[in-house]
Amino acid sequence: MNSQTQSLQTNTPSRTATAVFGGGCFWCMEALFETIPGVLSVTSGYAGGHVPHPTYKQVCSGTTGHAEVIQVVYDPARIRYEDLLEAFWEAHDPTTLNRQGNDVGPQYRSIILYADESQRQAAERSKARAAKRFSRPIVTEIVPLDRFYPAEAYHQDYFRKNPTEAYCQLVIRPKLEKFQKRHTSR
Structure with a gap:
């Protein structure tokens, strides 16, 4: 085995796992989670509904x-x-029903979609711990993941591709800076 092959093998994780979260606009959540060490990829999409391929x-x-x-x-x-669950609670306000800032509607609800029983249990425990930090009740849904549908290509890496857009400057950038400050101060 040459050194280049060996290097590739040691940098490639032997196992990956997947988590699915909703906390308002997926552009914001994607931008925040992409900064977390250990996160390999983030894909914006849709889940939790009844229409196939929305x-x-x-x-x-x-x-x-x-x-x-x-x-x-x-x-x-x-x-x-x-x-990742801790980052989820920090990334949005889980006490507002069907809303994050100016984004209003059930598509912006706070939701954790679990893949298996261990994720469900971890999410429930995490929600109970997080509830102590908020003055209002958490409204986050914790439901099984039925199907994840990737969003259209123009939604992927939106912040990275469009950093000068107004929404990116006025909404995503301040959230990202606040999120990063909390994560680097630990």
Whole structure:
């Protein structure tokens, strides 16, 4: 085995895991979670609804039942699911029903979609711990993941591709700076 092959093998995780969260606009959540060490990829998409293969326009109508979510692929040897849950609670306000800031509708609800029983249990425990930090009740849904649908290509890496857009400057950048400050001060 040459050194280049050996280097590639040691940098490639032997196992990955996936988490799915919704906390308002997926552009914001994607930008925040992409900064977390151990996160390998983040894909914006839709989950939690009843319409197969929904479009952004359909989801925005609020009639498909889907939430804007992110699918997070991570290396569990570098970051635990429980740590991603902590980041989830910090990334948005889980006490507002169907709303994050000016984004209003059921597609912006706070939601954790679990893949298995261990994720469900971890999410429930994490929610109970997080509830102590908020003055209002947490409204986050914790439901099984039925199907994740990736959003259209123009939604992927939106902040990275469009840093000068008004929404990116006025909404995402301040959230990202606040999020990063909390994570670097630990």
